[in-house]
Amino acid sequence: MKLLVIEDDRKIASLLNKGLGNMGHVVDVAHTAGNGWKLLTDGYYDLVVLDVKLPDEDGVTLCKRIRSAQLVVPIIMLTARDSIDDKVTGLSAGADDYLTKPFSFDELKARIAALGRRPPDYEDTTVLKVRDIELYPGKFVVKQAGEDLNLTRREFALLELLMRNVNRVLTRELILDRVWSTDSDPVANVVESVIARLRQKLGSTKKINP
Helix, strand or coil, X not given: CEEEXXXXXXXXHHXXXXXXXHXXXXXXXXXXXXXXXXXXXXXXXXXXXXXXXXXXXXXXXXXXXXXXXXXXXXXXXXXXXCCHHHHHHHHHCCXXXXXXXXXXXXXXXXXXXXXXXXXXXXXXXXXXXXXXXXXXXXXXXXXECCEECCCCHHHHHHHHHHHHCCCCCCCHHHHHHHHCCCCCCCCCCHHHHHHXXXXXXXXXXXXXXX
């Protein structure tokens, strides 16, 4: 998994970077909310570990901003505050889990593993919406203005990726990595060709903007 750690305490951040890296994860570290936001919007992450107390913006506000931008990524919040109200505030902001400092690294590993193995039907109730397009990830259903669209598996996967990252710039390499299997050998311009087919089926080049 590719993880983003947003933690201003450099000692804790270094320990998390080393420990999670030793588990085989690819880890990026940011010490401010601003740097974390830039990394998150410029790249692609499978999970975010977010400290509540940051020097430029508190983690709860950043978490709300992430959710408002429709960036779909699991978030584990870290905080020294252990009151029920603080936990409710964090979870209400859009966090998926909450850990109180000090915590054991084994507990963090377990939380990350739990979020990484959500059951197959976890997203069955999820609906991604961009303008008049609705995509149901767990049901392989796409609707535009209430009408069903007939997409191939590849077109569906690409559209889902674009809708999950509507405010990100996705590189061709990242799209290939996420939509095409690593053991395949896509021909030249395959991404552009599938995007063109999607735009044709959606009826307008303005519906998606990869």
